[in-house]
Amino acid sequence: MSPKELVKRFYKSDAYINPEIMKEYLHPECIVDWHTTKGFIQMDYDALLNLTTEISKAYVRAKARVSHIIQEGNIVSVRFTRYAKTIENPREEMFLAHVMIIWEIKDEKLYRGYKMSQIS
Template sequence: MTAKELVQNFYQSDALVNSELMKSYLHPEIILDWNSSKGFIQMKSDDIVALSNELSIAYLDSKIEISHILEEENLVSVRYSHFVKTIENPREEMLLAHFIVIWEVKEGKLFRGYQMSQLS
């Protein structure tokens, strides 16, 4: 599987709301540097899995729409929008945020990420 295929599979899966599935994509030494509209955070594996747990509690459904994806060797850049359905309003899909991330893939896993996001 190429690095691009791994990243596409990751975002097309339910990993963002399924912590067990999330773990299968993460390299043990993963680090994600995330610049969001709320500030900078650096996340390691346990932090990312905890976020996946939080998302699964807060939202009934989660969907990613990738608009751009580029691969160069073991680096993949992806631009996507994250849509969710809330427990309070399960019929309405809402845009959660826009993201751009550069992933470094190592040993077939997500190893190093540089992400920026903006709430909708």
């Protein structure tokens, strides 16, 4: 599978709200450098799984609407908007953030991420 196809499958999956699915995509040495509207966060494999576990407690569905995806070698850049449905209100889709991330793929897994996100 190409790096671009791997990333496409990742963003179409329920990995954002399901730690077991997330494990399938993350390299064990994964690190994400994340610049948020609140500041900088660096997350490793365990922190990403913990975040997914916490998110799964609040959301029944999460969707990434990808607008751009570009591959160069083992690097894939993705621009998307994240939406979710909460447990309290599963019928209404809620905007979460605009996101841009550059993924380095290693051993057919998400290895290194450089992420920027902004809520509106």
